[in-house]
Each structure stands twice: as C-alpha cells, then as structure tokens.
Amino acid sequence: MTGSHPYLVVIATISTLVSPLSCQNVSSGETGTKLNGSAVDFDSFREHFHRMYEVNGEEFNRRHLNFQNATKRHAYLNSLSTAPQSAKYGINRFSDLSQKEFRGLYLRASADRAPLFSGLKTEGLPAKFDWRDKAVVAPVQNQQACGSCWAFSVVGAMQSVHAIGGSPLAQLSVQQVLDCSFQNHGCNGGSPFRALTWLKQTRVKLVPQSEYSYKAETGICHFFSQSHAGVAVKNFTAHDFSGQEEAMMGQLVEHGPLAAIVDAVSWQDYLGGIIQHHCSSQWSNHAVLVVGYNTTGDIPYWIVQNSWGTTWGNEGYVYIKIGGNVCGIADSVAAVFL
Structure with a gap:
C-alpha cells in the first residue's frame, strides 16, 4: 500500500x-x-x-x-x-x-476488490445476535509477530460454519493455510479472498490445529492424503456492503461469522469500548472475524474477534459502530460455505 x-x-x-x-x-x-x-x-x-x-x-x-x-x-x-x-x-x-x-x-492483510452487494435485505432480523451464544466461535487466538491475520479470519469462519452445521467446534490449522496458500505470502501478509479461492479450487482439507500447530512463522507445506479427515470449502461469497450494513447483518445471521478486512491503524492503542472515529474505509490492512452485532443501545455495534490475544481490547474483541462503514468494516466481507 x-x-x-x-x-x-x-x-x-x-x-x-x-x-x-x-x-x-x-x-x-x-x-x-x-x-x-x-x-x-x-x-x-x-x-x-x-x-x-x-x-x-x-x-x-x-x-x-x-x-x-x-x-x-x-x-x-x-x-x-x-x-x-x-x-x-x-x-x-x-x-x-x-x-x-x-x-x-x-497489519499485513490485503484486500481484493469485492463487488457491491446486490441481494435483498433479510427481513425480521433480531435486534442483537451473537454466534458466541450458540457455542460455535472458537477462542481468541494470538497471531504473535507474524502477519497472518488473513489466515486467522478465514480459518475462524470455517471452523464456526463447520460447528453451525452440527459438528463439534474444533480449532482448524491456521499454520496449514499459512504454509500452503501459495498465492499469499505467509507471515508477510495475504488476502482472505485469495486464501478462500485456493481452498475452493484445490479442495484442500484443513486438519485440526492439534495435528498442524501454529508456529508464528512461515514453514514448508505439509501435505495430507485425500482420505485424511479435515474440513474443505465448497464455496464462498465476497461483497462490499458499504451503505448496506443492515444487509451485512442478514448475511451474518444466515451464513455464520464473516471474514472482513478493515483499517486497523488506530487499533494499536485500543483498550475497549465502541470505535466510532479514527478509522477510515478504503485503507484495508487487517483481517478479522465478525461474529455478531447489537443494535439495542444508543450506539449499535459490530462484535469483532481479533487475533491479537485476549489481553488486547475487550478480551480479544473490538466493537465497531454500525453505520458509516467505520474502519471499512463493510468494504470486503466474505461468507464461507462448506
């Protein structure tokens, strides 16, 4: 950039x-x-x-x-x-x-241009919704000094959608994506969309994290046989929801947690609360997982899981005001289908 x-x-x-x-x-x-x-x-x-x-x-x-x-x-x-x-x-x-x-x-994520969302808004959405309440969101992880946020957001979405489908919630291997997604650059950064395209095209199955643990550095790709158990991506959608954050709420409720690419420069100093300022759109540099929203208070907000450990922000989460595309939260948003 x-x-x-x-x-x-x-x-x-x-x-x-x-x-x-x-x-x-x-x-x-x-x-x-x-x-x-x-x-x-x-x-x-x-x-x-x-x-x-x-x-x-x-x-x-x-x-x-x-x-x-x-x-x-x-x-x-x-x-x-x-x-x-x-x-x-x-x-x-x-x-x-x-x-x-x-x-x-x-801040090593890059964003590929997503088409404007042209679908219909979901009617009758709840005033608040949080996938954590359904026990399908894995614990906050820590990427450490490695620009792997792009991989964490994709894997976070996959493991949640897998659990929403009825499987036990299990952490999948971020390191496998980091090492094997050849169109990306490992700890030097990457794009969630390119990682999802790679997963869809190759039908690579992500194995559990326990089988391919996170090292916070780029390594050599380990291959597994097609018969090896794992989780594969069938498809994904990527859209720009700027000006249509209510439609993005519908996608979250219907399809599960969403991988989003944001401007997180001001997050270096964030301690907690709802971000309403100091965040631009169109300057994407960090990938996160949107797991819920809350519109019941004076300030409606997105609930966003980060990958900087639980000692950052709201126990590893950041709240971003809904409306106005704060932090570019709606610029590039992906839903995963398994």
Missing part, C-alpha cells in the same frame, strides 16, 4: 509526530488504568510488559520515544471519544512500537 494514510496524517499534525506508513478488554482496561494514571512512566510499562532492553541503550531510547509518542496519540484519540460507550485508547503491549513497526508486524 502506498500513499499517506489519513489517520497517520491527522496524528502527525496534532501531536507533531511524523508517522511513516505502516496485518487486552475493557479488562485490559485494568492495564490501561494502572498505566495511564498519574504514576505512569516508562519504567512501569517495562515492568508490566516484561521489557528487557538495556537502560539508556540505543533500543531503550528508541522505545522510550515511541512510548512518549503513543501517550500523545492517546490524548488526541480520547479527546474525540467522549460519549459513555466510546472507545478508549491508552497504554497496552504495543505502546513501545512505532506506528511503522506496528503496521509492519501486524
């Missing part, structure tokens, strides 16, 4: 931070509270997150500068998020990364 990201430009302007371009719950809110109070300093951050760099060494000074820049960003982001349920931004485990480092490590 080239050009200047609008979020980065705004932050550079506001906090005099020059940001180059760059795939934790309100319980991490507990972390945020401890580290964002009057006693906040770099020492307590290093102690809390077990950072071992040598005091006053080159890396220490660089990380300290990143940390100081992060606190400036948080002040700006929180100044615009004043409603009670609004997103909160603060210190988390990414706070000593520059924005360029964060993008390079975690």
Whole structure:
C-alpha cells in the first residue's frame, strides 16, 4: 500500500509526530488504568510488559520515544471519544512500537476488490445476535509477530460454519493455510479472498490445529492424503456492503461469522469500548472475524474477534459502530460455505 494514510496524517499534525506508513478488554482496561494514571512512566510499562532492553541503550531510547509518542496519540484519540460507550485508547503491549513497526508486524492483510452487494435485505432480523451464544466461535487466538491475520479470519469462519452445521467446534490449522496458500505470502501478509479461492479450487482439507500447530512463522507445506479427515470449502461469497450494513447483518445471521478486512491503524492503542472515529474505509490492512452485532443501545455495534490475544481490547474483541462503514468494516466481507 502506498500513499499517506489519513489517520497517520491527522496524528502527525496534532501531536507533531511524523508517522511513516505502516496485518487486552475493557479488562485490559485494568492495564490501561494502572498505566495511564498519574504514576505512569516508562519504567512501569517495562515492568508490566516484561521489557528487557538495556537502560539508556540505543533500543531503550528508541522505545522510550515511541512510548512518549503513543501517550500523545492517546490524548488526541480520547479527546474525540467522549460519549459513555466510546472507545478508549491508552497504554497496552504495543505502546513501545512505532506506528511503522506496528503496521509492519501486524497489519499485513490485503484486500481484493469485492463487488457491491446486490441481494435483498433479510427481513425480521433480531435486534442483537451473537454466534458466541450458540457455542460455535472458537477462542481468541494470538497471531504473535507474524502477519497472518488473513489466515486467522478465514480459518475462524470455517471452523464456526463447520460447528453451525452440527459438528463439534474444533480449532482448524491456521499454520496449514499459512504454509500452503501459495498465492499469499505467509507471515508477510495475504488476502482472505485469495486464501478462500485456493481452498475452493484445490479442495484442500484443513486438519485440526492439534495435528498442524501454529508456529508464528512461515514453514514448508505439509501435505495430507485425500482420505485424511479435515474440513474443505465448497464455496464462498465476497461483497462490499458499504451503505448496506443492515444487509451485512442478514448475511451474518444466515451464513455464520464473516471474514472482513478493515483499517486497523488506530487499533494499536485500543483498550475497549465502541470505535466510532479514527478509522477510515478504503485503507484495508487487517483481517478479522465478525461474529455478531447489537443494535439495542444508543450506539449499535459490530462484535469483532481479533487475533491479537485476549489481553488486547475487550478480551480479544473490538466493537465497531454500525453505520458509516467505520474502519471499512463493510468494504470486503466474505461468507464461507462448506
């Protein structure tokens, strides 16, 4: 991706931070509270997150500068998020990364253009719906320092749809997709749509994670015989639901959790709450799994599973306002059929 990201430009302007371009719950809110109070300093951050760099060494000074820049960003982001349920931004485990480092490590998804959705809206949708309530969503995973979000979103959708069809919920191998989806680039990034196209065309069966464990690095593809048990993709749909998020709600209810590609630059600093600002569309860089929605409160929101572990955000989840295509949540959305 080239050009200047609008979020980065705004932050550079506001906090005099020059940001180059760059795939934790309100319980991490507990972390945020401890580290964002009057006693906040770099020492307590290093102690809390077990950072071992040598005091006053080159890396220490660089990380300290990143940390100081992060606190400036948080002040700006929180100044615009004043409603009670609004997103909160603060210190988390990414706070000593520059924005360029964060993008390079975690935001490695690419989006292939999806056609505008032209189907009918589903009538009579419930006011709230969450596939987790039906015990068909696997626990939050942690991609670690590997740009594998594209694979996690695809595998998350597959294992949920498999469980919705009546099979026991089982975690499938993300590493198998990472190693074998030849049109993608492993830990250096990829596209959920290209991964789904590969799965559909080859009819490769994903094996359980217990048979092909996650390594957080790209490895050599392991092949299994056609008789080996696993889960294969029959088909998938990919659409742009911008301006039609109610139709996207219908797809979620009818077909299961959806793989979506979003702009997650501001998520480096997210602690919890509903994101309503600081997120652009058309700058896709991260893949996630949309598992539900809630329209009963003042701010309707999507419930989105991320792959950065349970200590990030709302126990590994992020809430994004419905309407306005916040974070580009509706730009590129895939439903899986097994």
